[in-house]
Amino acid sequence: MWLPGHLGVLTRWIPPSLVDEVVEATGRTERRVRLLPARVTVYFVLAMALFGDCGYRRVWAALTAGWPRGSVADPSAAALRQARQRLGPEPLALLFDRLRGLLGTTDTLGVFWRGLRLVAWDGTCLEVADSVANVARFRRHGARTTRPASYPQVRLTALIECGTRALIDAVFGPQQYTELPQARALLPSLGPGMLLLADRGYDGFQGLRDAAATGADLLWRVQAGRLLPVIDPLPDGTHLTLITDRRSGDRLTRWMRHGRRGPRPANLIAITLRVISFRVTVTATDGTCRSSTVRLVKCSTPSGIRPPNWPLSTTSAGKLRPPTTG
Known part of the structure; x- marks a missing residue:
């Protein structure tokens, strides 16, 4: 028994x-x-x-x-x-x-940084059983020049708590779906007091906007080819930039190409970000070195979305705040 x-x-x-x-x-x-x-x-x-x-x-x-x-x-x-x-x-x-949920306390190593709870999301693919139902739902995937994969795959995107690796939330779906729609399903699990870490691939305007709207702070790696114009340089070598939707992006690009003559375009739908660039060099045991540049963007505005015609102003820590009036 x-x-x-x-x-x-x-x-x-x-x-x-x-x-x-x-x-x-x-x-x-x-x-x-x-x-x-x-x-x-x-x-x-x-x-x-x-x-x-x-x-x-x-x-x-x-x-x-x-x-x-x-x-x-x-x-x-x-x-x-x-x-x-x-x-x-x-x-x-x-x-x-x-x-599922948060496990770490203020005494747990690696969970908090400067009062913010560290969380991260990322995606991966998992093989599932080779059944008729799974093939119909998830399909087989492979390169166009090769035969389909042996097993169907599902895509998993998970939100975890750093330090404890506790699963806060997760979502599964067919492999042909990208990670971005799955990440949006995890947004209800984010909130103020969190610092969300993310790798490249999530840094589109809509993804940044939706994540910032939860009230969480963001620190994301961006793709190497992403254009991040210098709107305001900061004394520590970082700078402020704007990421916009497509329509606002065209107007911002024209303004930048004309040497910023005239006032900044009105009614921009934009996210204000701080750009942090640094170079990483790895030395192998045989003495060879490999270097690459890493760029991170940080968003700490209350909602992540900068209201139209809100002048840029920074505190000593580089966080954005609305300008004060007399």
Whole structure:
């Protein structure tokens, strides 16, 4: 028999009471006693994520390794597959929703920087089972000059807390979708008091605008070819720039090409950013060196969007503020 609360090390972090709660909330509670009840199947699916290179039987063996031989069930791979099918995805989705969130405190190393909680988002692709349903939903992907990939893939974009690596939120979708639409789905998990880090690929006007509108501060790497005109140079070697929507960008470009003669174009829809450029040199063990320039943009305005005709003004820290009046 299964003793309540003791199914491997997973129960230390995910208590059986929580698993029972999500199973009941999603209507997966058994009407009769089964060899593999829903609670056990939840832990089995979680163990599959820890032992991704193992088949069903080996995952089961790893999950129950601490039990005396003969004291637990020894299901076949077919029985484990049927248990997964009975469970479905809903209990796992609800369990993730109950567990995700911030973990770090002010005493946790690497979580805070100057009073701001460090968070980051990024995306990756994961292979999924080669089933008819998965191929129809996620498709196979490969280079145009080669055959399609062996397995369909899903794209995952996750928002994590730095320092603890706790998952704050995540979204899955077909691989052909870009990371930007998925990142927008994570915006409700951002807010004031956070400093969001991001790599290249998220630095479009709409992505910056939407992320800044959450109230979070932004520190993002930008693509090497991105034009970041110097609007106002700062004493520390950084400068302020404007990133605009397409229509405002044309008017700003014409104004810059004419040597900034006349007043700045009115009614620009723009985000004011501070640009930080630096050069990184890596020396290998054989003495060879590789160097590259890295550019970051920082947004610390209250909403991220600069109102039309708002003159640029900076504090000693380089943050933007509205100009004061008499």
